[in-house]
Amino acid sequence: xxxxxxxxxxxxxxxxxxxxxxxxxxxxxxxxxxxxxxxxxxxxxxxxxxxxxxxxxxxxxxxxxxxxxxxxxxxxxxxxxxxxxxxxxxxxxxxxxxxxxxxxxxxxxxxxxx
Amino acid sequence: xxxxxxxxxxxxxxxxxxxxxxxxxxxxxxxxxxxxxxxxxxxxxxxxxxxxxxxxxxxxxxxxxxxxxxxxxxxxxxxxxxxxxxxxxxxxxxxxxxxxxxxxxxxxxx
Numbered sequence: 034x035x036x037x038x039x040x041x042x043x044x045x046x047x048x049x050x051x052x053x054x055x056x057x058x059x060x061x062x063x064x065x066x067x068x069x070x071x072x073x074x075x076x077x078x079x080x081x082x083x084x085x086x087x088x089x090x091x092x093x094x095x096x097x098x099x100x101x102x103x104x105x106x107x108x109x110x111x112x113x114x115x116x117x118x119x120x121x122x123x124x125x126x127x128x129x130x131x132x133x134x135x136x137x138x139x140x141x142x143x144x145x146x147x
Numbered sequence: 148x149x150x151x152x153x154x155x156x157x158x159x160x161x162x163x164x165x166x167x168x169x170x171x172x173x174x175x176x177x178x179x180x181x182x183x184x185x186x187x188x189x190x191x192x193x194x195x196x197x198x199x200x201x202x203x204x205x206x207x208x209x210x211x212x213x214x215x216x217x218x219x220x221x222x223x224x225x226x227x228x229x230x231x232x233x234x235x236x237x238x239x240x241x242x243x244x245x246x247x248x249x250x251x252x253x254x255x256x257x
Contacts, residue, residue: 066244066245068247075153077247138190139189
């Protein structure tokens, strides 16, 4: 079974630039999550999708972050404009059911904002 | 909002010693999951606990869920160098996404 695919693996941008991350979840998984993991901290939820609908985006900084999951499969997360404090690993995860089943994580995208 | 706290933040043990990490939630949880993240890697699922007072074992790892479903622990017996990594607990209520703790980083000295 193929895992969660993310790209790119690494990205370095200057502050105020924009960046986009892509995620392809495990086939058949209805629930998709984007987490932000700052060095030394636990993953923090940014947004949760159930199919192509948003379940929870309460911690997404909507003035600069946006995410979509067209057709309920792949997802993209965008930051525009980036700030220095956005430097982190962005993890995409998927699960067959929200909340009460294990989440499968991708390798993550390490973003450095300079 | 829901908060999940873990202690200790860091533990350094000699190979063969035991290790325990504790997790506490500010709210009653539907279930709690444990993940391991190796240095430079991504979180990998270890186990899920659902019932009050539940205890599960995986070889040298023992997981407990508190009676009030607000706390949990992970105990590793006789640590090995392969146990190195950060252990996260993650809890949720209902169908909401997991809230992760801050993690306990385990270092094992050979």
